[in-house]
Amino acid sequence: MKFSISRDAFLKPLQVVSGAVERRHTLPILANVLIRAEQDQIRLTGTDLEVELVSTVTSGATEPGNITVPAKKLLDIIRSLPDGAPIEFSASEERATIRSGRSRFTLSTLPAADFPNIEDWESDINLVIEQGVLKSVMERTHFSMANQDVRYYLNGMLFETDSALLRTVATDGHRLAMSSCSLGQTNVPQRQVIVPRKGVMELLRLLDDSDAEATLAIGNNHIRIETGGLSFTSKLVDGRFPDYRRVLPSGGDKVVLADRDLLRQAFVRASILSNEKFRGVRLNLASGELCITANNPEQEQAEEVIEVDYQGDSLEIGFNVSYLLDVLNNIESEQVRITLADSNSSALVESTLDDSSLYVVMPMRL
Numbered sequence: 001m002k003f004s005i006s007r008d009a010f011l012k013p014l015q016v017v018s019g020a021v022e023r024r025h026t027l028p029i030l031a032n033v034l035i036r037a038e039q040d041q042i043r044l045t046g047t048d049l050e051v052e053l054v055s056t057v058t059s060g061a062t063e064p065g066n067i068t069v070p071a072k073k074l075l076d077i078i079r080s081l082p083d084g085a086p087i088e089f090s091a092s093e094e095r096a097t098i099r100s101g102r103s104r105f106t107l108s109t110l111p112a113a114d115f116p117n118i119e120d121w122e123s124d125i126n127l128v129i130e131q132g133v134l135k136s137v138m139e140r141t142h143f144s145m146a147n148q149d150v151r152y153y154l155n156g157m158l159f160e161t162d163s164a165l166l167r168t169v170a171t172d173g174h175r176l177a178m179s180s181c182s183l184g185q186t187n188v189p190q191r192q193v194i195v196p197r198k199g200v201m202e203l204l205r206l207l208d209d210s211d212a213e214a215t216l217a218i219g220n221n222h223i224r225i226e227t228g229g230l231s232f233t234s235k236l237v238d239g240r241f242p243d244y245r246r247v248l249p250s251g252g253d254k255v256v257l258a259d260r261d262l263l264r265q266a267f268v269r270a271s272i273l274s275n276e277k278f279r280g281v282r283l284n285l286a287s288g289e290l291c292i293t294a295n296n297p298e299q300e301q302a303e304e305v306i307e308v309d310y311q312g313d314s315l316e317i318g319f320n321v322s323y324l325l326d327v328l329n330n331i332e333s334e335q336v337r338i339t340l341a342d343s344n345s346s347a348l349v350e351s352t353l354d355d356s357s358l359y360v361v362m363p364m365r366l
Contacts, residue, residue, distance in 0.1 A: 001065025001092075003037045005057070007085040007100070010042075011078050013055030014071075016230060017046035019202050020053040021071040027116070032068035034115045035089075037061035045117070046071060051199050052118045053206075054231040066112035067091040074098075077105050118233050123217035123224070125161060125191055131214045131227055133181050135207040137168045140179040140357045142204060143326045145197055146172035153239030156194045159223070163188060169244045175323045176247050177330075179357040193218055194241055199234030206232060247360055249346045252339035256285065257309035257352065260336045263290075264328040266304040270294040271321040273302040280366045281321040285340075286314045294321070317343045318366035324349075327359040 014033070022030050025048070034045040038061060045054045069091070081087070081100050088099040091109060098105045138157065146154035149172065158169040164187075167180040195203075203225065207214070214227040224233045270281050274294040284291040288311075292304040317340065328336065333353040340347050349359040 001035075001037050001061065001067055002063040002088070002090040003042060003059060003061035004086065004088050005042065005059045007078060007081045007087055008083060009057055009059060010087055013042075013044050013057050013229070014075050014078055016055045016206065017044045017053040018071050018075050019205060020046040020048055020051045022048035023072075029068060029110050029114050029116070031070055031072070032110055032115070033071040033074060034066065034068045034112055034117075035091075036066040036112070037064050037089075039064060045115070047116060047118065048198075049116060050196060050235050051202055052233040053202070054233075056229045063090075065091065067096060068110045068112055068115050069096045069107045073107060077107075118222065118235070121219045121222050123219045123222075125189055125216075125218040127161070127166070127183055127185065127188065127216040128213050129166065129181075129183060129216055130211045131207045132209040132211055134166075134214060134216070134225075135204065135209060137166065137179040137181050138200060138204055138207075140330050141168045141170040141177035142200055143330065144170040144172060144175050144177035144359075145200065147197065149173070153194055153237055153241055156196045156237045157200045158241045158244070159193050159195055159218070161188045161191045161218070163190070169241070171242070171244065171247070174320065174362050175326075176244060176360040177327070177357070178244065178359075181356065191218060192241060193223060194237035194239060195223055195234055196237050199223070199232075202234075203232060206230065247346070248358070249339070249341060249348050249360060252341040252345070252348060254285070254312040254315060254340040255310070256290065256338040256340070257335055258290065258306070258338065260328055260331055260334060262306050263308075263336065264325065266292055266306050267321050267325050267328070270302045270304050271325070273300045274321055278364070279320045279322045280318050280364055281324075282316065282318050282366050284314070284316050285310055285312070287311055315340060315343060317347070318364045319347065319361055320364055323361045327361065330359075331357070 036043040085100045096107045160167040169178045217224040270292045275296050281294045290308045294302045331351045333351040335352040337350045346362045
């Protein structure tokens with residue numbers, strides 16, 4: 001196996017597939033990247049058995065073949081070479097050699113036949129969507145995913161197709177984020193799948209904000225997204241996502257309209273003196289104003305008063321300030337709408353500009 005390629009052309013696809021390579025692995029070959037050299041292209045594959053990334057670069061091989069080499073070492077070598085440096089890659093059964101100028105590196109290899117590719121699978125749903133749109137609905141909800149929760153189905157993001165909509169939902173049991181976008185096609189079958197946390201974070205890293213098209217394929221146990229020389233495949237979480245519609249609060253009669261930036265800055269300042277463990281802040285609503293207070297075990301206190309558009313009865317309610325800040329950081333409109341019922345009911349937070357995203361935050365006792 002032998003091919004020549006420039007450092008810059010090799011580095012980007014190598015960085016992409018290295019994201020799937022598991023640092024802590026039980027199988028030595030999972031620390032490796034699979035290199036397939038063909039007549040007209042070089043294909044690189046990385047996997048951790050849950051997520052698989054394949055990146056393709058146009059470059060012909062003088063001697064086609066395939067081999068696996070340690071991903072991190074190869075990436076560090078290529079990254080350390082000068083910009084635009086030409087690279088000659090050759091491999092036999094036991095060793096791979098990388099030459100560039102007067103530099104020469106020899107790496108150990110493992111046979112490509114032992115590399116665990118995700119098996120072929122059939123997709124039930126095939127969609128075409130702009131990368132920027134897909135990234136946006138994921139960014140607006142991903143912060144609400146659980147992290148290492150025993151309820152494993154919460155450690156990921158729900159993707160739901162429904163007629164002409166794609167909806168993403170994430171919850172950790174204390175808060176919920178939901179966002180949707182319209183698809184260019186109608187009569188898409190209704191389907192719910194859970195993409196694991198690692199897959200979500202990798203996708204957010206790989207997708208850009210452009211209007212370039214990505215194809216989305218959903219099967220029984222896998223999801224695949226392909227875009228411009230890159231293929232991302234992830235296993236799905238085998239579980240049932242909770243019925244998020246039952247969590248959405250209804251009947252709230254106390255509506256607060258507030259300047260998003262003013263509110264966010266007030267929460268940031270108040271959070272400095274909140275309890276580091278529980279991060280609680282108390283909200284006191286009265287006609288035309290909101291008072292935010294925070295206390296900590298050292299008996300220190302912060303108080304912020306801001307003007308809001310509110311005409312209802314006075315109300316006192318507590319929240320985790322980190323959850324509120326996460327929401328405000330993901331709303332883009334100048335004003336936010338907060339709908340409340342009483343001090344024991346969840347808050348519904350929305351943008352005043354559009355209803356494509358909404359957020360639910362449970363109250364906490366202080």
